[in-house]
Amino acid sequence: MSGIDYVHHQAFPSLISTFELKDHPCEKTVLEMIDTWEKTGNHRLVHEGSSSYITGDEQFLNDKRLIDLWKTIQECCDIYTQEMGIDYTLISTSWFNTLYENGVVDAHRHERSVISGAYYPYVDDGSSPLLFDNPYSQNFMNMNTINLSNYNRYQLECFPKSGLLVIFPSWMKHSVPNNPTKKRFTISFNTIRHADREYYLTLRDYRMQKHESDDAK
Numbered sequence: 001m002s003g004i005d006y007v008h009h010q011a012f013p014s015l016i017s018t019f020e021l022k023d024h025p026c027e028k029t030v031l032e033m034i035d036t037w038e039k040t041g042n043h044r045l046v047h048e049g050s051s052s053y054i055t056g057d058e059q060f061l062n063d064k065r066l067i068d069l070w071k072t073i074q075e076c077c078d079i080y081t082q083e084m085g086i087d088y089t090l091i092s093t094s095w096f097n098t099l100y101e102n103g104v105v106d107a108h109r110h111e112r113s114v115i116s117g118a119y120y121p122y123v124d125d126g127s128s129p130l131l132f133d134n135p136y137s138q139n140f141m142n143m144n145t146i147n148l149s150n151y152n153r154y155q156l157e158c159f160p161k162s163g164l165l166v167i168f169p170s171w172m173k174h175s176v177p178n179n180p181t182k183k184r185f186t187i188s189f190n191t192i193r194h195a196d197r198e199y200y201l202t203l204r205d206y207r208m209q210k211h212e213s214d215d216a217k
Contacts, residue, residue, distance in 0.1 A: 012136075014135065014168075014169060014172060015080070015083060015084055015168075015169070016132060016156065016158065016166065016167070016168045016172075017076075017079070017080050017083070017166070017167045017168075018158070018164060018165065018166050018167075019076045019079075019164070019165040019166075019167070020163060020164065020165075021072060021073075021119065021163045021164070021165050022161075022162060022163025022164075023163065024068075024069060024072060024163065025068055025069075026065070026066050026068050026069035027121055027163070029065050029066065030066065030069065030121040030187070031121055031122055031185070033060075033063070033065065033066075034096055034098065034121070034185055037052055037096075039052060039054060040052050040054075040098075041054055043097065044106075045105055045106045045108055046097055046099070046103070046104075046105055046106075047103060047104050047105075047106075048099065048100050048101070048102045048103035048104065048179075049097060049098050049099040049100055049103040049105075049184075050097070050098045051095060051096070051097045051098070052095045052096050052097075053095040053097070053188075056093070057093055058093055058094065058095040059092075059093060059094055059202075060094045060095050060096055060187065061073065061091060061094040061187065061189060062091075062094070064211050064213050067206050067211060069119075070091065070206055071206060071207055073091065073117065073119060073165060073189070074090070074091055074205070074206075074207065076117075076165055076167060077089055077091065077115060077117070077167060077191060080115060080167045081115065084115075086114070087193055087194050087195065088194040089114045089115055089191035089192060089193060089194065090191060090192055090194060090197060090203060090205060091189050091190075091191055091203075092113070092189075092190050092191055092192045092200065092203060093189065093190045094187060094188065094189035094190070095187070095188055095189075096185060096186060096187045096188070097185075097186045097188065098183070098184070098185055098186075099127075099128075099176065099179045099183075099184040099186070100179070100182060100183070100184075101179065101180065101181060101182050102178055102179065102180075103176075103178075103179045103184070104128075104175075104176055104177060104178050104179065105175055105176035106175060107133065107173050107174065107175035108173065108174070108175070109170060109171055109172060109173045109174070110170040110171075110190050111170075112190070113170035113190035113191055113192070114169075114170060114191050114192065114193055115167055115168065115169055115170055115191050116167070116168060116169075116170040116188065116189065116190050116191070117165060117166060117167040117168070117188065117189050118130060118160075118165070118166045118186050118187070118188050119164070119165045119166075119186070119187040119188075119189075120160040120161065120162060120163065120164050120165075120184075120185060120186055120187075121162065121163070121185050121187065122162045122183065122185045123160045123161060123162055123181070123183070123184045123185065124181035124182060124183050124184065125161075125181070126180060126181055127159075127160055127179055127180070127181045127184040128176050128177050128178065128179040128180065128181075128184070129157040129158055129159045129160065129176070129177070130157075130158040130159075130160060130166060130174055130175075130176060131155050131156070131157060131158075131174060131175050131176065131177060132155060132156040132158065132168065132172055132173070132174045133154070133155055133172070133173040133174065133175075134153060134154050134155065134156070135171075135172060135173070137154045140152065140154075160184070160186075170190065170191075
């Protein structure tokens with residue numbers, strides 16, 4: 001229709017950000033740690049795979065060997081929160097999952113967290129995507145979709161590759177469908193609000209504070 005001025009407004013968008021961390025200095029160390037990690041087991045959401053998520057308070061990224069990676073990921077979190085216009089968050093819990101062939105991760109969200117992330121130190125080419133569910137799809141009551149768009153899709157696929165970091169709001173439900181490859185490593189993490197730091201005495205910002213292992217020296 002000609003002669004009509006109009007503006008399309010993207011109402012209530014949700015932010016998912018990706019960061020390229022390929023060849024990070026800690027990449028080799030991360031893979032060695034995952035290969036030799038002793039405290040792994042079954043996770044109720046992970047099938048045909050293993051996880052270091054056992055008690056729920058794991059801090060894999062807080063290992064002194066990974067402090068440079070922790071700092072990089074925390075910087076990416078700062079970039080994300082700045083774009084979102086929300087208060088600074090601090091990495092709290094972190095763990096890794098390994099998916100093998102035919103492995104899946106059930107749909108879930110991350111309770112008691114502000115933003116969450118998934119870092120892929122290594123994935124085989126062709127590994128399954130991280131699927132994000134559209135939080136508004138329950139309201140698609142009478143839409144007859146004829147062309148797929150960002151306004152009508154039910155899911156967003158984020159295909160992993162070695163070195164990719166994905167950050168997203170913790171309330172967004174996500175999953176991993178049947179994985180066709182033999183190896184897919186993911187390091188996941190949660191965050192807390194800056195205002196809540198006083199209630200988490202074990203958490204430190206390693207950009208400004210020394211590592212806890214140095215306290216005894």
